[in-house]
Amino acid sequence: MKKLFNLFLMLFAAMPILSLSESNPTNFSETCEDGSGEPGSSFGIGFDLVLDFGLYRNSCPEAESIVYSWVQTAVLQDPRMAASLLRLHFHDCFVNGCDASVLLDDTEGLVGEKTAPPNLKSLRGFEVIDSIKSDLESVCPETVSCADILAMAARDSVVVSGGPSWEVEVGRKDSRTASKQAATTGLPSPNSTVPTLISVFQKLGLSQTDMVALSGGHTLGKARCTSFTARLLPLQTGVPANHGDNLDFLESLQQLCSTVDPSVAITQLDLVTPSTFDNQYYVNLLSGEGLLPSDQALAVQDPGTRAIVETYAADQSVFFEDFKNAMVKMGGITGGSNSEIRRNCRMIN
Numbered sequence: 001m002k003k004l005f006n007l008f009l010m011l012f013a014a015m016p017i018l019s020l021s022e023s024n025p026t027n028f029s030e031t032c033e034d035g036s037g038e039p040g041s042s043f044g045i046g047f048d049l050v051l052d053f054g055l056y057r058n059s060c061p062e063a064e065s066i067v068y069s070w071v072q073t074a075v076l077q078d079p080r081m082a083a084s085l086l087r088l089h090f091h092d093c094f095v096n097g098c099d100a101s102v103l104l105d106d107t108e109g110l111v112g113e114k115t116a117p118p119n120l121k122s123l124r125g126f127e128v129i130d131s132i133k134s135d136l137e138s139v140c141p142e143t144v145s146c147a148d149i150l151a152m153a154a155r156d157s158v159v160v161s162g163g164p165s166w167e168v169e170v171g172r173k174d175s176r177t178a179s180k181q182a183a184t185t186g187l188p189s190p191n192s193t194v195p196t197l198i199s200v201f202q203k204l205g206l207s208q209t210d211m212v213a214l215s216g217g218h219t220l221g222k223a224r225c226t227s228f229t230a231r232l233l234p235l236q237t238g239v240p241a242n243h244g245d246n247l248d249f250l251e252s253l254q255q256l257c258s259t260v261d262p263s264v265a266i267t268q269l270d271l272v273t274p275s276t277f278d279n280q281y282y283v284n285l286l287s288g289e290g291l292l293p294s295d296q297a298l299a300v301q302d303p304g305t306r307a308i309v310e311t312y313a314a315d316q317s318v319f320f321e322d323f324k325n326a327m328v329k330m331g332g333i334t335g336g337s338n339s340e341i342r343r344n345c346r347m348i349n
């Protein structure tokens with residue numbers, strides 16, 4: 001029975017996109033400022049690389065099933081791993097395009113992105129990607145890029161957690177460089193305001209709807225107290241930061257963060273269904289139980305994002321359609337040159 005269920009999941013993972021509930025024209029030429037005030041980079045969607053659905057069908061037909069089975073095993077052992085693999089793909093794509101630069105270790109002559117503040121002591125899942133890569137290298141050497149592995153692993157993480165499936169476009173190449181600076185300034189901060197979040201996503205060709213849908217990734221995984229200290233301010237100052245603050249929820253967070261070292265204390269981004277990919281995250285936002293300031297802001301700072309949050313909270317299928325659409329768009333962010341297919345995802349060839 002379990003084998004049958006697994007087979008069903010694997011077939012499901014390979015199903016094509018059915019329909020998209022939104023089509024947003026992307027604006028490649030628009031640049032804007034991120035929260036740090038640094039000028040934005042000019043990466044956009046599909047600049048110099050054409051991604052394709054069936055690239056590995058002939059060159060490495062086992063690719064999808066190898067990735068899926070490693071993800072499934074890893075998530076069975078550690079349910080949080082689904083969240084960590086999904087986030088790795090996001091942190092890869094937002095820094096100079098989806099090029100696996102996030103996976104590079106510091107070596108002589110190369111400073112990786114792992115020690116950039118948004119990633120340090122926070123990104124996880126590198127060993128799972130290593131295992132996938134090592135299996136793929138023995139079956140079809142130098143064929144499947146690390147950046148494509150990240151994209152497939154992100155999709156499979158969503159699927160094994162009960163979320164939707166989509167077909168992953170492949171053909172990404174791996175970078176021969178990394179940018180700690182870009183990882184430091186280019187990723188959105190949990191204290192970002194809604195206009196800043198919209199700008200950061202827009203400069204990569206992602207719409208406001210894409211941003212709210214992708215934030216739904218926070219239906220999985222955990223965050224450290226240091227990521228949401230600003231949520232506790234109303235308790236300390238007595239001044240509500242947001243209309244709709246849920247004081248009971250904030251008190252429980254304060255208790256957690258004051259009893260354990262805040263740099264190691266962690267809690268679920270979605271307290272109700274932490275390991276299930278569903279629309280509960282949006283329901284939580286409406287009751288003031290968003291964990292990160294940037295999450296709660298979506299429901300209270302802007303009527304446009306609030307309306308999208310309400311739609312997703314009321315109808316999970318709309319969220320799933322928009323999430324799939326946005327993941328394909330995010331996975332299509334390319335940039336840079338000098339690319340290769342790494343033999344080891346942690347170092348250039």
Ligand code: HEM
Nearest residue numbers: 083084087090122188189190214217221222223224227294
């Ligand atoms: C909208 C802007 C976003 C901000 C400001 C943001 C910020 C954060 C922060 C601060 C954490 C906790 C890190 C820690 O405390 O160690 C986190 C975790 C996470 N983020 Fe985001 N994020 C954003 C968008 C996204 C997107 C687009 C995705 C994927 C589609 C995503 C997926 C995740 C996941 C799954 C986790 C939990 C990871 C784990 O448990 O290992 N986030 N995010």
